[in-house]
Amino acid sequence: MAIFTDKNTKLIVQGITGRDGSFHTREMIAYGTQVVGGVTPGKGGQTFEGPSGKNVPIFNAMDEAVAATGANASVIFVPPAFAAGAIVEAADAGIALIVAITEGVPVLDMARAHAFARDRGSRVLGPNCPGLLTVGGAKIGILPGRIVSPGPVGVVSRSGTLTYEAVHQLTHAGLGQTTCVGIGGDPLIGTNFIDCLAAFEKDPATRAVVMIGEIGGTDEQAAAKFAKDKMSKPVVGFIAGQTAPPGRRMGHAGAIISGAEGTAAEKIKTLEACGVPVAKRPADIVGLVMEALKK
Numbered sequence: 654m655a656i657f658t659d660k661n662t663k664l665i666v667q668g669i670t671g672r673d674g675s676f677h678t679r680e681m682i683a684y685g686t687q688v689v690g691g692v693t694p695g696k697g698g699q700t701f702e703g704p705s706g707k708n709v710p711i712f713n714a715m716d717e718a719v720a721a722t723g724a725n726a727s728v729i730f731v732p733p734a735f736a737a738g739a740i741v742e743a744a745d746a747g748i749a750l751i752v753a754i755t756e757g758v759p760v761l762d763m764a765r766a767h768a769f770a771r772d773r774g775s776r777v778l779g780p781n782c783p784g785l786l787t788v789g790g791a792k793i794g795i796l797p798g799r800i801v802s803p804g805p806v807g808v809v810s811r812s813g814t815l816t817y818e819a820v821h822q823l824t825h826a827g828l829g830q831t832t833c834v835g836i837g838g839d840p841l842i843g844t845n846f847i848d849c850l851a852a853f854e855k856d857p858a859t860r861a862v863v864m865i866g867e868i869g870g871t872d873e874q875a876a877a878k879f880a881k882d883k884m885s886k887p888v889v890g891f892i893a894g895q896t897a898p899p900g901r902r903m904g905h906a907g908a909i910i911s912g913a914e915g916t917a918a919e920k921i922k923t924l925e926a927c928g929v930p931v932a933k934r935p936a937d938i939v940g941l942v943m944e945a946l947k948k
Contacts, residue, residue, distance in 0.1 A: 654858035655787035655832045656807070656849070657750060657776070658726060662791045665718045665727040665748070666691040667739045669701050669711060673754075674730035677795055679704050681728075684798040686791040689722040715739075715746040726750040728784060728793050736780060737762035744775040751843075752793045753779035763841045770843065777843025783813035783835035796820075796833060804829015805858065806942060809849040810865035811838045811872075812893055818935050819863055819891070826939040828946075831859045838867065846876035854884050861887045861945045863938055864929070868894035869915045874923040881927035887945035890924045891932040892917045 664681070668674040669691025682688050682703040690710050691701050697713030712718040715727070727743045729736055729752065736755035743751045744766075751770060758780045770777045778785060784794015788803045797817060802824045810816040816835050823830060834849050836842055846864060853859045864880075866873035873892065880888040895917040921931045930945070932938045 654856050655790050656852035656856050656859075657778070657785060657832065657834070658787050658793055659790040660685070660687075660787075662726050662750070662793070663687050663689045663722060663724040664791070664793060665689065665715065665722065665724045665743075666709075666730065667715070667727055667743065668730035669693055669709065670696055671730055675701065677728075677730065677754075678709070680795075680798070681792050682707055682709075684786075684792040685789075686793065689724050690718045692718050715742045715748070719746040719748065724748065726752070726793060728752040728754060729780075730754055733757040733759070737766040740766040740777060741769050744770040744773040744777075747773070748775055750793075751775055751777045752782070752784045753777060753837075753843075754782065754784060754794055755779075756781040758839070760839075760841055763839070767841060767843055778834070779837040779839075779842060779844075781839045782837030782842070783816060785832060785834040787832045788830050794835070796835065800824055801833065802829040804831070805860035805946070806830050807849075807853040807856070807859040807862040808833040808865070809846060809853070809862065810835055811867050812865055815865050815891070815893060815935060819865060819938050822936065822939050823863070823942065826943070828939065828942055831856060840870075846872050847879045850876060850879055850884060850888065854886055859886065861889065861942055863889050863891075863942060865891045865893070866920060867892060868917050868920075871915070873920045877924045877927040877929050880929055887948065888929045889932065889938060889941040889945055890921075890929045891935060891938055892920045892924075895921075
């Protein structure tokens with residue numbers, strides 16, 4: 654089982670002919686994802702050559718791509734100035750899951766794009782995220798497929814790099830994963846911690862969840878209260894930026910302490926009060942997951 658994506662997902666790559674889009678398209682195909690088409694305006698009718706001789710048709714627009722392929726998901730590798738427009742185009746074409754990898758998308762553009770996607774019933778993951786990977790099913794985005802293994806642990810994180818670190822350590826400890834989700838670190842994102850926790854709670858294959866947060870905002874506090882009130886499965890946490898000074902943005906656009914609730918200390922306090930054990934270091938996540946599964 655899985656959340657949001659599986660082996661039946663049919664994916665369109667928006668920006669398939671760009672440097673990043675072409676590289677990661679080959680990686681996604683190699684993992685086993687059904688990449689059924691790509692979109693690059695002006696290059697419709699051409700084909701993209703993937704690994705093992707797999708040719709992917711290229712279309713000029715998303716409506717053409719969806720009509721021809723029956724796609725239900727898209728991943729966006731286009732420059733920041735055009736990313737919000739790509740989200741709108743995908744939602745307007747009826748795409749159910751839109752994964753926006755692009756970093757640096759203007760906040761006002763994203764506010765409009767998120768509103769449009771919600772009105773069309775589309776789920777947006779990101780922007781500024783690594784995407785998601787369902788083990789043995791589909792890889793959408795830039796998560797490295799070689800570090801995952803099948804198992805009972807769901808992973809959701811605001812940080813791409815820490816997602817990779819946590820998954821790598823879980824795999825080496827013999828703790829495989831169901832789905833790994835990077836929700837992104839921008840101030841406005843389409844899918845949040847609670848969305849993912851709710852999905853993992855309903856997934857029968859997921860027995861425990863690792864939630865990796867960071868300074869800035871109050872999403873982790875809200876997720877902790879959701880885990881306490883709505884979840885039967887154990888959640889293990891980690892908060893990045895524990896030594897960050899107030900007013901200093903740490904990497905992501907949303908990782909800035911602007912009040913007491915945005916600090917790592919406040920987040921950890923709330924998580925622990927809600928029964929979510931918090932690792933002091935990424936290396937401690939494995940031990941906490943093992944304890945949670947035993948209980």
